[in-house]
Amino acid sequence: MTVLADLTFSAVALSAVYFLAASGLSLIYGLMDVLNFAHGLFMTLGAYAAWDLTTHLTTQLSAPLNFAVGVVAAILAGGLVAGLTELWLIRPLYGRPISQILITIGLDLAAVGLLLGGFGSNSLSMPVPLWLFEATHWGSLNLPNADFVALIAGVVVLVGLEWFLRRTRYGIIIRAGVENRDMVRALGIDVGRAFTLVFVLGGAMAGLAGLLNSVVFSGDLVSPLQGDGLLIFAFIVVVIGGLGSIRGSAVAALLVGVVQDFSNYYLGTHPGMAEIGNLSVVLLLAVVLEWRPRGLFGGTL
Amino acid sequence: MSARRWSVALGAALVALLALVPLAGWHIPWILPSTVNVLNATGTLEVLALCFIFGGVALGYDVLFGYTGLLSLGPVTFFGAGVYVFDIALTHWGWSLAAALAATLVVVLVLSLVLGAIALRVGGIAFAMVTLAFAQAFYYLVEDNPHNLTGGDTGLALASSRLPGFLSGAVSNTRSLYWLALVYLVLVGVVVRVVLSSATGRVLVAVRENEQRVEVLGLRPFGFKLVAFTLSSLVAAGGGVVYILLIGTAVPSAVASTTLTLSILVMVVLGGPGSAWGPVAGAFVYVYLQQLLLKVAAEPSFASLPAVARVPLSQPQFLLGALFVLFVLFVPGGFAGAVARARARRTSRRPAAPVARGDS
Numbered sequence: 001m002t003v004l005a006d007l008t009f010s011a012v013a014l015s016a017v018y019f020l021a022a023s024g025l026s027l028i029y030g031l032m033d034v035l036n037f038a039h040g041l042f043m044t045l046g047a048y049a050a051w052d053l054t055t056h057l058t059t060q061l062s063a064p065l066n067f068a069v070g071v072v073a074a075i076l077a078g079g080l081v082a083g084l085t086e087l088w089l090i091r092p093l094y095g096r097p098i099s100q101i102l103i104t105i106g107l108d109l110a111a112v113g114l115l116l117g118g119f120g121s122n123s124l125s126m127p128v129p130l131w132l133f134e135a136t137h138w139g140s141l142n143l144p145n146a147d148f149v150a151l152i153a154g155v156v157v158l159v160g161l162e163w164f165l166r167r168t169r170y171g172i173i174i175r176a177g178v179e180n181r182d183m184v185r186a187l188g189i190d191v192g193r194a195f196t197l198v199f200v201l202g203g204a205m206a207g208l209a210g211l212l213n214s215v216v217f218s219g220d221l222v223s224p225l226q227g228d229g230l231l232i233f234a235f236i237v238v239v240i241g242g243l244g245s246i247r248g249s250a251v252a253a254l255l256v257g258v259v260q261d262f263s264n265y266y267l268g269t270h271p272g273m274a275e276i277g278n279l280s281v282v283l284l285l286a287v288v289l290e291w292r293p294r295g296l297f298g299g300t301l
Numbered sequence: 302m303s304a305r306r307w308s309v310a311l312g313a314a315l316v317a318l319l320a321l322v323p324l325a326g327w328h329i330p331w332i333l334p335s336t337v338n339v340l341n342a343t344g345t346l347e348v349l350a351l352c353f354i355f356g357g358v359a360l361g362y363d364v365l366f367g368y369t370g371l372l373s374l375g376p377v378t379f380f381g382a383g384v385y386v387f388d389i390a391l392t393h394w395g396w397s398l399a400a401a402l403a404a405t406l407v408v409v410l411v412l413s414l415v416l417g418a419i420a421l422r423v424g425g426i427a428f429a430m431v432t433l434a435f436a437q438a439f440y441y442l443v444e445d446n447p448h449n450l451t452g453g454d455t456g457l458a459l460a461s462s463r464l465p466g467f468l469s470g471a472v473s474n475t476r477s478l479y480w481l482a483l484v485y486l487v488l489v490g491v492v493v494r495v496v497l498s499s500a501t502g503r504v505l506v507a508v509r510e511n512e513q514r515v516e517v518l519g520l521r522p523f524g525f526k527l528v529a530f531t532l533s534s535l536v537a538a539g540g541g542v543v544y545i546l547l548i549g550t551a552v553p554s555a556v557a558s559t560t561l562t563l564s565i566l567v568m569v570v571l572g573g574p575g576s577a578w579g580p581v582a583g584a585f586v587y588v589y590l591q592q593l594l595l596k597v598a599a600e601p602s603f604a605s606l607p608a609v610a611r612v613p614l615s616q617p618q619f620l621l622g623a624l625f626v627l628f629v630l631f632v633p634g635g636f637a638g639a640v641a642r643a644r645a646r647r648t649s650r651r652p653a654a655p656v657a658r659g660d661s
Binding site for chain 1: 423
């Protein structure tokens with residue numbers, strides 16, 4: 001029973017990171033029909049921004065404050081780069097969806113190449129507060145603090161995003177744009193600004209996801225290719241949840257996280273099955289597609 | 302002679318010239334990708350053979366992407382399957398060349414029909430993501446080294462004892478492997494031409510242009526899309542077989558990674574999707590430039606450059622990615638599109654139809 005609870009907790013923490021990575025991707029696709037390959041880059045850059053600041057500030061600030069600076073840096077870096085990407089690369093290609101996908105692929109290749117050249121292909125270690133390595137004991141349960149951080153971040157973003165999309169003017173424009181872009185334009189609303197906003201939001205969440213992925217699941221290591229690895233799972237979450245649906249992303253992230261963690265734990269120890277967690281996620285994708293080709297919440301596609 | 306005859310004659314002449322390269326021991330400075338500045342040096346022949354292999358793979362991929370309008374992110378699944386099934390059958394099971402080839406054909410055929418049937422249930426962007434997920438699953442599978450079959454990250458060297466003498470891995474055989482790769486490219490070119498100019502090929506283009514209309518005409522697009530998917534898979538697997546014969550070792554990061562998928566996509570887009578020769582030209586430029594850039598970055602004088610210039614210039618991935626971004630922004634339709642526009646301008650007829658496909 002304890003094992004089951006511990007396992008569920010870590011699966012939910014993993015799901016939170018997947019949700020952060022996938023929800024921006026899903027919004028961008030829902031509003032703009034852009035499959036944003038550079039989303040992995042935004043995650044990687046978020047992690048590197050945090051690494052850069054925290055390693056240089058580590059002697060001047062206390063550990064928790066240092067980590068908070070890293071979190072803010074990751075969010076800002078992801079959002080900034082994503083916003084510039086939209087303005088400089090995506091915007092000139094409006095109305096050419098394939099070219100928009102291709103340019104995000106090119107950007108990802110070029111920037112990751114630059115990171116590989118600048119930082120090398122080896123992972124770099126990020127200084128984090130020791131508190132993150134410890135676990136909170138709760139009865140017989142052992143809940144890692146890092147998982148708590150991921151979980152809280154995921155829940156805060158989910159609630160904040162839902163509030164933003166339902167209660168604010170821009171949120172409503174974005175939702176209307178996902179529903180019917182041309183109609184929003186016909187009403188005289190500047191959808192272009194919403195496009196940039198969605199990229200900034202998605203990039204910020206991606207930056208945070210990149211940092212959390214490093215801290216929670218990669219032993220505080222950052223590497224140039226980490227975002228591209230996470231991106232694959234974000235894609236899977238988006239397709240399972242239904243393109244353009246935030247709630248779909250949340251549910252699908254939970255499903256993927258749980259399936260991955262549980263199959264890893266119960267089957268991954270057998271010889272030759274070390275990758276069973278990843279494989280079962282792909283199997284889950286195939287099953288969902290057979291059953292509901294538009295994903296769980298993808299009615300409006 | 303008609304324009305079509307001319308282009309066939311031009312292609313044949315190019316192939317004949319390329320076939321003679323292994324016999325030409327000319328000294329050519331600077332532009333060769335090998336450290337030995339002789340045209341038929343082993344290193345240069347190997348790079349050119351890689352150009353042929355990926356030229357063929359790109360051409361097959363373009364049947365799906367450029368002509369049928371389906372953005373697949375999983376060509377490496379089948380390239381890798383070709384590499385690994387062939388390698389495993391020869392190395393682990395000690396099968397003969399013919400048996401290994403037959404096994405590869407059957408496995409890849411079944412795999413592409415099954416995965417294609419699942420992935421083609423969705424269209425557009427979701428199709429891209431699903432094929433990517435399958436490709437990633439394949440990558441995890443071979444990296445995992447189940448039952449010590451694939452060798453994992455250390456790779457699986459091809460045991461050449463069961464191969465006919467002229468194909469076995471010796472360096473002296475680079476010449477015959479070069480010719481084999483050229484034969485593969487020509488074969489792919491012919492097959493792709495034949496299929497695309499058949500009735501089926503016309504339906505594929507119709508699916509790209511307007512899938513609903515194809516359906517209204519009483520045809521099922523699904524079957525035609527599956528044909529395109531399977532054809533491009535088989536071509537990719539063939540490329541994988543020639544690749545493993547040439548390179549001799551199967552490593553997941555080289556033959557099954559997303560990076561390779563993106564490379565193939567970049568080749569096709571550089572050259573011009575949906576054109577007869579564009580993808581091959583794109584593959585040549587991509588593979589050749591990549592090797593040449595690596596050679597340049599290894600030059601001793603290169604190390605004396607300031608870091609600001611040295612770091613970006615030492616990364617072919619950065620340079621090729623940046624080139625790709627510039628092409629997408631400023632050269633729609635790639636090389637083939639640029640040539641078509643230049644020709645249209647010269648003859649001052651009405652501008653040729655844009656070559657970039659799939660954008661709507």
